[in-house]
Structures are given as C-alpha cells and as structure tokens.
Amino acid sequence: MTELKHSLNFKFEWRSYQQNFLDNFEEHITDNHLHVVAPPGSGKTILGIEVLRRVNKRTLVLAPTLTIRNQWRDRLESFFLNENSLVDYTTNIKEPQFLTFSTYQSLHALNKRFLDNDDDSLLEFIKRNGIQTVVLDEAHHLKNEWYKCLMILKQIEDLTVISLTATPPYDSSGAELNKYFELCGPIDDEIAVPDLVKNGDLCPHQDFIYFSKPSETQIRYIVGYREDIIQFMNELKADESFQNLLLEHPFYKRTEEVLEEIYDKPSFLSAMLIFLNAAEFEIDKKKLLFLGFESTVVNFPTLTYDWLEILLQELLVVQREDLIQYEPILHDIEKRLSRIGVYEKKKVNFIGDEQLYRSLASSPSKLESIHSIIEQEQQILGNDLKAVVLTDFIRKEFLDFKGDEVTALNKLGVVSIFQYLRVKSAQSQYLGILTGSLVVLHKDVVSEFEVLLGSGTFSMQPLSSDADFVQITVSGNNKNSIVGTVTALFQMGKIKILIGTKSLLGEGWDAPAINTLVLASYVGSFVSSNQMRGRAIRMDANELSKTGNIWHLACLDPTINDGGKDLEQLKRRFSAFSGVSISGKTYIENGLDRLQLPEIFNEETDLDELNTSMVQSASERNTLQERWHEAIDKGSLLVREVKVPYSGKTPFRKAKKMRSVDAAQYLLIEVVAGLGLFLPEFLMKNIGTLLNKGIFQFVYFLLAGVVIGFAPKTYKALKLYFLFGxxxxxxxxxxxxxxxxxxxxxxxxxxxxxxxxxxxxxxxxxxxxxxxxxxxxxxxxxxxxxxxxxxxxxxxxxxxxxxxxxxxxxxxxxxxxxxxxxxxxxxxxxxxxxxxxxxxxxxxxxxxxxxxxxxxxxxxxxxxxxxxxxxxxxxxxxxx
Known part of the structure; x- marks a missing residue:
C-alpha cells in the first residue's frame, strides 16, 4: 500500500500561522472531522495536502470547478513530490487511485449513473475502492444534490471528512446551514486575516461605503408608497368591522378553549392585542390575567409594520378558509394592499416590495458613486491605479449608447458603468471590459493584446458608441486564454480600470496588482462577497507596499431611519469578514461598527460630509498600514464573542453614571451633597420646633423631609441598577x-x-x-x-x-x-x-x-x- 507519510514531503518552510494550525491538527481530527476556515492567500490547498498526508488514507479530493481541481494536482506536484515519491494519483473518479482529485459535479454524475443500476451503488463503489478520506474544498459551494451524494459517503465506517472554506454560508437558510454543519462538522480552526497581514501574505486593506440618494423619481415613488401605507393603517385602525372580526376571533373570544392553537402562534395573538390597543380598544383585563400576567397594567408596544404584517398574513392567507364569514372584509383589505404594492404572491410586506428594493440596489445614482470613487482613487494613486469594478449583470443593451447624456444609463451593469466612466472620466483610454461573453478594449492596447494572445486568433469590431474602443471576439480554444491575456494587460498597467461580472472574476481569478475594488454587486451572499473582496487583499510581489481599498455602494431610503434595505444588506455582508477600525482606537473586528457610521440615517443625514470623510480615510494609505500593524500587535488570535448592544433611550454617556456599581456611588454622592445643602436650611427654619417641641419631634420632621426629598432619587437609582446596571x-x-x-x-x-x-x-x-x-x-x-x-x-x-x-x-x-x-x-x-x-x-x-x-x-x-x-x-x- 502507498504511504503518503513517507512518499510526500513539503519542500519548503511552513508559515508561522500554518505551523500553529498543524500543531493542533491531532486534537481536531479525533472525531474524524476537520473543518477549517482559511481566507484566500493562506495556502489552503497546500495545507489540505499536508493534512491528507498525515491522515494517510486513500483519499478523494472534491472541488467545485476543474480549475480548482487542477490546482490540487499542480500543488501536489510542485510542493510535495520529488524523484523518490511513489504516489498514485489521478483526476479520473471512475478509476480511483490512492489520491483522486475530482469535482462535485463528477461525483453527482457518477451517483446518477449508479441510481440506474440495481446491482451497484455509489456507496459500494467507494467502499470497493477503499476510499476512507474525503476532502471537501470550497465547502460553501455544497448544494442539495451534492449534499445527498456526500451524505451517502458518510455511511462509511471511520470515514474522515476534511472541509476547507474561506467563508461558511452563514446567510443560507437555517435548514441549509444545519445540513452544512452536519456534513462538515463544527469549525475546528480558523486562519486569521491579521496573521496573514502580519506575515505579508495579505496586504493592509480597508472597507469603505460610498452613499447615494435615489433619483427624484425614485424618491417620489418611495414617499408615495409610505404615505399610502400610513393612510391604510389609519383607516384600518378606525374600521369597526375589522375590529369586530378580531373581537369575534376564537383567539380573543374563546381564549381558554383554543389554548393549544395559541401555543403554536403566540405572535399572532400578540399582534391582535397590539392592534386592538392601537385602535384604542380597551383589552379585556381577564385575558391578560389568564395569559399569566400578574398585573393588568401592560405597556403595549407600538403597532409597527412588523406586527401588522404578522396579523394580516395570518388572516389573509393562513386562516382565510376558516374565516369565510368575513370574506368580504378580507377581500376588501386584500384589494387595498395589492393596489399599494404591499400584498403580492400571497405575501404581506409593509417594509417594501421587491421592486422598491431592487430599484435602490441597482439605482443609477450608484453610477455617479463609482465615477467619484474612481476619480478620487486616480488622484491619490496616479499612474499606479489598478481598479476593478464588479457587478451582477452585463446590460448589453447599452452598447449602442451615444452622446453625453448619462441620464439614459438607468440600470446598473457592466456596460452602463463602462459608458458612464467613458463619458465622465478624463482617462477613459485605460478602461476595459472582461466578462464571459463580452470583452472590450481601447484600441491603444490591441497590439499588446495580439502579442500576448497571438495574431489571427481573434477578430474585433469598433463600438458604435465610440470608435476608440473595440469589441473582441475569440473563437475555438483561444476562448480559454482570453481571461489570462486581459488579466496580464491589467497587471502590466495597460488597463487601469477593469469592469467585469462577479461570476467570472469573483472567485478563482487572480490579479495581485488590484489596489482598488468597487463592489457594485447586490445579488450575492456572504460567500460571494468575501470571495470578491479576496481579489483585492492579496499581496503583490511587485509592490510590497501595496494597500487595498474595497468600496461598497449604498443607496439610502430617505423615508426610514435605518437607511433601508441596501444598507441592511451591507450590514449582513460585513459580518462575513474582519477588518481594522477606520479611525480612533485601533482594533480588528468583523461587522459594520468599525466604520463608525451614524446610528440614524434619514433625509437630514449629510451624505456629502459622510462620503468626504470616507474619501479622506481612503487617501491615507500609509496610515492604514500603521493602523493594521498597531492593531495586530494588540492581540494574538481571533476571539468569538457575544456582543450585547446598548438599548437605553438615554444616551449611554449620560446614563453611565447611574449604571452598574456607579448607581450606588451616584446615590451616595447625591444624598451626601443634598444633605449638605438641606440640613443647614432645615435647621434654620425649624429651630423653633427643636426648642419648643423637643428633639424627638425635630428628628421626626427631619426624617420625613429626607424621605420626601430623596426617596424618588433613591427609587430611580435602584430601578436603573436593576434594569440596566x-x-x-x-x-x-x-x-x-x-x-x-x-x-x-x-x-x-x-x-x-x-x-x-x-x-x-x-x-x-x-x-x-x-x-x-x-x-x-x-x-x-x-x-x-x-x-x-x-x-x-x-x-x-x-x-x-x-x-x-x-x-x-x-x-x-x-x-x-x-x-x-x-x-x-x-x-x-x-x-x-x-x-x-x-x-x-x-x-x-x-x-x-x-x-x-x-x-x-x-x-x-x-x-x-x-x-x-x-x-x-x-x-x-x-x-x-
């Protein structure tokens, strides 16, 4: 039998963080699972080969693409094999060797073939070939079909599962996430980005957000939409027939009899009570006592969109058939909701319909944001600019755009971004487009492109909108070379602003020269966001002082205080990666807090000032390096923690003196200071009482005065302590x-x-x-x-x-x-x-x-x- 331990040897020295991981390897593998989170640039594939060498069993390595599969084979040959190596390896899953490199698609296809064969199965095939270790590379890609195949393999006794990913799919549904961890096991170790920056494998980098407002047309639509909802809510609260429906509903009228149903839907009952209270209907106090509340004095929450959604979703959809006697009322509500865009496909949504979200996410205002970012970065970096803009769609309909009237560019996409920058930028000759089906270059770089790709391998056609740019068409096998050729032109600086789709350039694409990345993508997950971001944070061997600026775009909804769905998506995106604080105290943390944004966004928020602040921070690239290294020196590892936000209505600084141990201290100071002022005045006013009625009467009045004067403050301080302190x-x-x-x-x-x-x-x-x-x-x-x-x-x-x-x-x-x-x-x-x-x-x-x-x-x-x-x-x- 081949022994990997003796046949494979890593030819170089391990980086410090890689060695730390390998030192803890034996502890992690005891349960036959190893689940590692490792960012791009950490040598994940090489570590994977070292791990399977130590496990020393017949192994199947699975990757999401042929490119990544071939990387495993290439890394094995370049970093581990020598003249004396005796390792059988293959990329043919149908004839497995001691090491088999394949793809999830190939395993799925093999399983489908066995499903048509009653005499054999995938499980028996794997057992027959002695495979006892499975490596799941880029494990976040696992889909339902692939998951089923892999769970079949987990039936093998003592099977070792090694899972490698840059980003676990935390934003997947609960069921999908549970499947992921069921297959991969809990996360055992994580190679930290700060370690990679410290070691020089990733460059110091920072995330920035450039804010924009919707167009006037969009704002009018949003404002009208919100006003319609407010009018609907007010009319519904005044609707006696709807109130009567709720009062006659079994949950309210026959609460005790339907307790079992209430147990399953407590939120619906809550929504009913909150609505009736908002409609100024006096809730039956017996209901509250019956539900377990000792006091009948209840501070009901405000009727928000969330509560109204729960209430109407249940009535209009879930319980509709059981409320047939109220159908005229419900049908009328349904029509009104549909008319204002709140009810669609049997779903009540007051926060905003998909059309509203998408109009903000793909707002044309982001085109101006991209232009402003590129202009500012160009001023800072000059000839060293290497910018990439990634987005979701190509939008070929804008290829024929002519003239300078950029308002016609009303959708966000590769071509609309290109045309906007072409018209607005002073250095448009450095623009280029690279997607799977569209390549556009400036005529000045065509000669270099031909040298790299080979003459006679492509054809070109001038753009109708600007003859200085040509659309490149490549046929046959040369299609596979075009990405590498355009990338080489970008690395050389012939193209300085490359616009492409995240599907082509977001994962697996490598261009270390990138120093500015604009993420103009809104269709995406934690995984794709982190993969796209990973393009800009790799170190460049030709520019050791490189820093990376990653720009995210947000079009704010001016009608709500939290900024709207676009900003909410960014908050989710930021939870997937760690970075250094933008100013003030240096620390490294995941999430949006490190950018120190305003707590409230509304129409009064000064976006120009906010963007100017972001641009200023982005220009301080030397300071960015210092902040990273200062923050790195403060710690040694990433720590997972539970963070509890401050929830008081009073600003924290003001409330702090009455919180925690300060409550007693504050109370003591207040009482002592108060008595210091109170006693002399009381003595002067009540000297007659002391002389005429005696000491006991005097003390009685003194204590009464102290209680009356200081009891409220004592009560308040103690209550604050119990509530918050x-x-x-x-x-x-x-x-x-x-x-x-x-x-x-x-x-x-x-x-x-x-x-x-x-x-x-x-x-x-x-x-x-x-x-x-x-x-x-x-x-x-x-x-x-x-x-x-x-x-x-x-x-x-x-x-x-x-x-x-x-x-x-x-x-x-x-x-x-x-x-x-x-x-x-x-x-x-x-x-x-x-x-x-x-x-x-x-x-x-x-x-x-x-x-x-x-x-x-x-x-x-x-x-x-x-x-x-x-x-x-x-x-x-x-x-x-």
Whole structure:
C-alpha cells in the first residue's frame, strides 16, 4: 500500500500561522472531522495536502470547478513530490487511485449513473475502492444534490471528512446551514486575516461605503408608497368591522378553549392585542390575567409594520378558509394592499416590495458613486491605479449608447458603468471590459493584446458608441486564454480600470496588482462577497507596499431611519469578514461598527460630509498600514464573542453614571451633597420646633423631609441598577455557569492555560462576553450557546424561570432559554440548571412540553413582546 507519510514531503518552510494550525491538527481530527476556515492567500490547498498526508488514507479530493481541481494536482506536484515519491494519483473518479482529485459535479454524475443500476451503488463503489478520506474544498459551494451524494459517503465506517472554506454560508437558510454543519462538522480552526497581514501574505486593506440618494423619481415613488401605507393603517385602525372580526376571533373570544392553537402562534395573538390597543380598544383585563400576567397594567408596544404584517398574513392567507364569514372584509383589505404594492404572491410586506428594493440596489445614482470613487482613487494613486469594478449583470443593451447624456444609463451593469466612466472620466483610454461573453478594449492596447494572445486568433469590431474602443471576439480554444491575456494587460498597467461580472472574476481569478475594488454587486451572499473582496487583499510581489481599498455602494431610503434595505444588506455582508477600525482606537473586528457610521440615517443625514470623510480615510494609505500593524500587535488570535448592544433611550454617556456599581456611588454622592445643602436650611427654619417641641419631634420632621426629598432619587437609582446596571454582570455570571457546565461535560478542556469568562464594556454602551484561553472550537461553542440563552424565547424544551416582587414590578427579564443542545436530555438540563443556581440565581427549571409548561412558555414569549425587552445579542469576531 502507498504511504503518503513517507512518499510526500513539503519542500519548503511552513508559515508561522500554518505551523500553529498543524500543531493542533491531532486534537481536531479525533472525531474524524476537520473543518477549517482559511481566507484566500493562506495556502489552503497546500495545507489540505499536508493534512491528507498525515491522515494517510486513500483519499478523494472534491472541488467545485476543474480549475480548482487542477490546482490540487499542480500543488501536489510542485510542493510535495520529488524523484523518490511513489504516489498514485489521478483526476479520473471512475478509476480511483490512492489520491483522486475530482469535482462535485463528477461525483453527482457518477451517483446518477449508479441510481440506474440495481446491482451497484455509489456507496459500494467507494467502499470497493477503499476510499476512507474525503476532502471537501470550497465547502460553501455544497448544494442539495451534492449534499445527498456526500451524505451517502458518510455511511462509511471511520470515514474522515476534511472541509476547507474561506467563508461558511452563514446567510443560507437555517435548514441549509444545519445540513452544512452536519456534513462538515463544527469549525475546528480558523486562519486569521491579521496573521496573514502580519506575515505579508495579505496586504493592509480597508472597507469603505460610498452613499447615494435615489433619483427624484425614485424618491417620489418611495414617499408615495409610505404615505399610502400610513393612510391604510389609519383607516384600518378606525374600521369597526375589522375590529369586530378580531373581537369575534376564537383567539380573543374563546381564549381558554383554543389554548393549544395559541401555543403554536403566540405572535399572532400578540399582534391582535397590539392592534386592538392601537385602535384604542380597551383589552379585556381577564385575558391578560389568564395569559399569566400578574398585573393588568401592560405597556403595549407600538403597532409597527412588523406586527401588522404578522396579523394580516395570518388572516389573509393562513386562516382565510376558516374565516369565510368575513370574506368580504378580507377581500376588501386584500384589494387595498395589492393596489399599494404591499400584498403580492400571497405575501404581506409593509417594509417594501421587491421592486422598491431592487430599484435602490441597482439605482443609477450608484453610477455617479463609482465615477467619484474612481476619480478620487486616480488622484491619490496616479499612474499606479489598478481598479476593478464588479457587478451582477452585463446590460448589453447599452452598447449602442451615444452622446453625453448619462441620464439614459438607468440600470446598473457592466456596460452602463463602462459608458458612464467613458463619458465622465478624463482617462477613459485605460478602461476595459472582461466578462464571459463580452470583452472590450481601447484600441491603444490591441497590439499588446495580439502579442500576448497571438495574431489571427481573434477578430474585433469598433463600438458604435465610440470608435476608440473595440469589441473582441475569440473563437475555438483561444476562448480559454482570453481571461489570462486581459488579466496580464491589467497587471502590466495597460488597463487601469477593469469592469467585469462577479461570476467570472469573483472567485478563482487572480490579479495581485488590484489596489482598488468597487463592489457594485447586490445579488450575492456572504460567500460571494468575501470571495470578491479576496481579489483585492492579496499581496503583490511587485509592490510590497501595496494597500487595498474595497468600496461598497449604498443607496439610502430617505423615508426610514435605518437607511433601508441596501444598507441592511451591507450590514449582513460585513459580518462575513474582519477588518481594522477606520479611525480612533485601533482594533480588528468583523461587522459594520468599525466604520463608525451614524446610528440614524434619514433625509437630514449629510451624505456629502459622510462620503468626504470616507474619501479622506481612503487617501491615507500609509496610515492604514500603521493602523493594521498597531492593531495586530494588540492581540494574538481571533476571539468569538457575544456582543450585547446598548438599548437605553438615554444616551449611554449620560446614563453611565447611574449604571452598574456607579448607581450606588451616584446615590451616595447625591444624598451626601443634598444633605449638605438641606440640613443647614432645615435647621434654620425649624429651630423653633427643636426648642419648643423637643428633639424627638425635630428628628421626626427631619426624617420625613429626607424621605420626601430623596426617596424618588433613591427609587430611580435602584430601578436603573436593576434594569440596566446588572446586565453586564448578569451576562458574566451566565457565562460562568455555562463554562462550568462545558468543563464538567468535557466539551471544554482545561489544558496548561487557564480558561476564563471575560466581559468588556465598550465606549458606546455595548458590552461583549467571550472565553479567554479557549481553542477556536471551544470559543465558538461557548458563544453559540450563550447567544441562544440570551436570545428572545422561541420554543425551547426547557426554560429557566426566575421571579421576584422586584422583577414583576420593574419588568426585569425573568425567563432564559436552556439551549437546544443542552435540553435534548432531561439529565443534561438538570445538570446545567445546577450550575445556573450556583453562579447566577435561584430559579425553576421548567419543561415546556406539559400543559402548565406550555402556558408558561406562552407567557415567556409574550413577555418579550409586551415588555419590549431589547437586550438582543449578536455574535462577533474580534482580534484580542
């Protein structure tokens, strides 16, 4: 049998972060799974070959494309094989060798062939060929068909699964994400971007956002849309027939009889009550008592679009057939909603229809944003500019665009961006287009293109819009060479601004010279965003001082305070990658917070000032290098943490003096200072009482004055302490309870280094909780479980219920979730509860699958609604 351990040897020295990963390899592989997150440029393929060398079993390596499959073979030959190597390897999956490099498509095709053969199967074929290790490269690509094939292979006893990816598909649906982790196992290790920057494998880089407003036509449409919705809401609240429908609905009229149904739809009941309250209808207090609320004084949340969506979606779609007697009312509401664009394809959507979202995402205003970015970068970099603009669609209909009236370019795409820059840019001769079906070059670079590709291999035709540019057509085998040829011209600086599609250039394309990347793409996922971004952060061997600026585009919706869907998409995109803070204190973190954007975006937001600030930061490329290295020196590894945003209405700085331990200090200062002013004045005014009625009467009046004067402040300070001041301490206690449980159950291993729960308060009022000293896998497990405990109550098997007079009076949270993984078995839930009582507080462990438990679960879910508990946590990754 071939032995990889002796036949393969890495010919060079491992980089420090690669060696650190390999040092922990044995610990990670004990469960026959190795799941590694490694960014572009980290040598992922080479590490993969070293791992399968150490596993030393017959191996099938699967890649998403032929190009990446061939990279594995090439890396094996270049970095591991020597004259004495005796390794059988092939790219033919039908005749596997000791090492077989193939694609997911090929495995899928092989499985389909076996499905038509009753005498054989894919599983038997793999077993027969002795394959015991499967490598899943670019594992984020796994689709349902491929997933099915691979789960068949997982039936092989002691099969080792090695999964490699740059970005786990966190934005996939819950079901798809669960499948992904079921196949790949939990993440064992992550090679950190800061390590790659420190080692010189990735360049210092920064993400920027360039903001724009919709066109006047778009704004008029959006404003009209919002006004129609407000009018509809007001009319519906005044509609007595609709109110009567709700009052006669079984959920309200016969609450006790339909409890089982209510348990399944507590949000619908909440929406009903919130709507009736907004319509100024007095809610039956008995309903609230029956639902478990001790007090009938309830502060109902405002009727928002979200609540109205839940209410109408249920009535118009889910329960429509059961409400046939109210069909005229529902039909009328349906028609009105459809007319204003809120109801389409049996879906109620008040936030904005798809047409509105797409009009913002592909707004022509982004063409001016791209032009401004390119102009500014050109001024800064001069002849060194190497800019790439990536977008979703080609838009060939704009190839015939003529003249200078750019308002005709009303859709975002490769050709419209090219035409806009061609008209507006002073250096349009440096423009080029590269897509799978369209290549456009300036006539000045055609001669170099011909030298590189070969004469007689292509034809060209001048663009009708500008004869200085030609459209290149290549036939036959030369099609495969055209991407490399245009890329070479870009690397040489003959093309300085290359516009292309993310489908062609977003993954696998390599042009290290890029120093400016504009992501004009809105159809995409975490994965594609990170892959596109990876094009700009690779180091350039010809320019060791390279820095990369990555520009994202956002067209804001001026009618809502959060900026709208376009900015929301960017927030999701930014959670997929880490970077350095843009100004102020240096730190490295994922997410949008590091760009220090305004908390509220509306029509008063000065976008020009915001863009000017971004451009100024983008021009400071030397400072960017310094900030990266300063931030890198502050830490040694990426730490996963739970971040809890500040949710108070009072600005954090103002509220801080009355939070946490400061509450007692503040109270003491207030009382002492107050008494210092109060006592002399009281003594002067009441000296007669002291002389005439005696010391006891005097003291009685003094104490009464102190209580009347200072009790409200005492009450307020104590209430603030219970409501807010203990949230960071409470979270730390919860973290300690969770850590103790994980150590006891051996899911966290205490080695030579101490593992502790840490909390950090941030200047903006938010705070973070994480494990110090734990492995990547342990830290990730801790964060996932803590996030689940702190999240709003959904449908857990077990609840931790804590209740006291103070909490009932001040509406402090008294429900916490036992995470799903810890609540599968009663024994585990009881053990976790014991640590909770030791570290957090006395509480009751409640099983929610009984009649009493379900009622308490309903109360817990409604409590989050009615009391507006806003302490919503999020997961973050920070360099520490």
């Amino acid at each position: 203990n949230s960071i301490k409470k979270t730390e206690k919860i973290g300690k309870a969770l850590l103790a449980y994980l150590i006891k159950t051996k899911r966290v291993h205490i080695g030579n280094s101490e593992i502790t729960v840490e909390t950090e308060q941030h200047s903006n009022g938010s705070f973070a909780c994480y494990l110090r000293g734990a492995s990547n896998h342990e830290g990730s497990l801790f964060v996932n479980l803590l996030h689940e405990i702190l999240a709003p109550v959904e449908n857990p098997r077990y609840l931790l219920v804590s209740s006291s007079w103070v909490k009932r009076t001040w509406d402090v949270r008294n429900y916490y979730v036992v995470p799903q993984d810890l609540g599968k078995r009663k024994k585990d839930a009881i053990e976790f509860h014991s640590f909770w009582k030791e570290h957090v507080e006395n509480s009751e462990l409640l099983y929610t699958r009984t009649k009493i438990g379900r009622k308490e679960l309903l109360k817990a879910r409604l409590a989050h609604v009615v009391y507006q508990f806003k302490e919503v946590s999020e997961k973050a990754i920070t360099w520490k």
